[in-house]
Amino acid sequence: MIPSARAAGAPSPFSPRRGGLAFAGLAAALFTLAPAAARAEDPAPITIELNRLEPQPDLKPAAGCRAWLLMRNPGAEALDPLRLDLLLFGKDGVIARRLALDVGPLPGAKTMARVFDLSALPCENIGSVLLNDVLACNKGDDARAACAARITTASRVTGVNFEK
The missing domain is CATH 1.20.5 (Single alpha-helices involved in coiled-coils or other helix-helix interfaces)
Known part of the structure; x- marks a missing residue:
């Protein structure tokens, strides 16, 4: 032992x-x-906010609405390109317009505003906005899917929801 x-x-x-x-x-x-x-x-989440809708009586060919999007990218990586597929619904819930918007580039650690005009669609007729898809975000389908998952939506416009 x-x-x-x-x-x-x-x-x-x-x-x-x-x-x-x-x-x-x-x-x-x-x-x-x-x-x-x-x-x-x-x-970090990418926030896209419908910040403002303002009537544009002088738009051609017909009076319409100017929409302001506020985008926040708190991450370090720039998003270039960044293209969104948006659906705008009327107050009756019926799709009024489909838009493919090129809102990039969106640099890293940056907040930016983008403006787009909607001819022949008065602001008071817009009931909601849907982020239907992310058409492009950086390079490749994997990057596009990753961006789509990171995006959150919000609206400051009374009576108009912005959903994903």
Whole structure:
């Protein structure tokens, strides 16, 4: 028999009980850190806000509406190109217009406004806006899908929702 330096009844450093406790502690630490690490890797959301609608009686060929979009890209990566597919609905819920808007480039860590005119569509007739799709965002379908997932929409225009 080999003499032991440990006291009688003390757990061996190699005993299953001691190893089980060490593993449980390590597992608990990893589970606690995992959500924080995942959040740190999530890209920042891109916000597109319908900020303002203003009547434009002098638009040609017919009076219409000027729409202001406020876009926020808090991430470091620029979005170039950035093209959106928007559907505008009337107050009756029927699609009034479909637009493909080129709103990029949107630099990283930047907030920008984009303006577009809607001839022959009065502001008071717009009931809601739908971000139907992201047509282009950076290069490739994977980048387009990633951008679409990051985009959130909002509206400051009373009575007009902007949804995704």
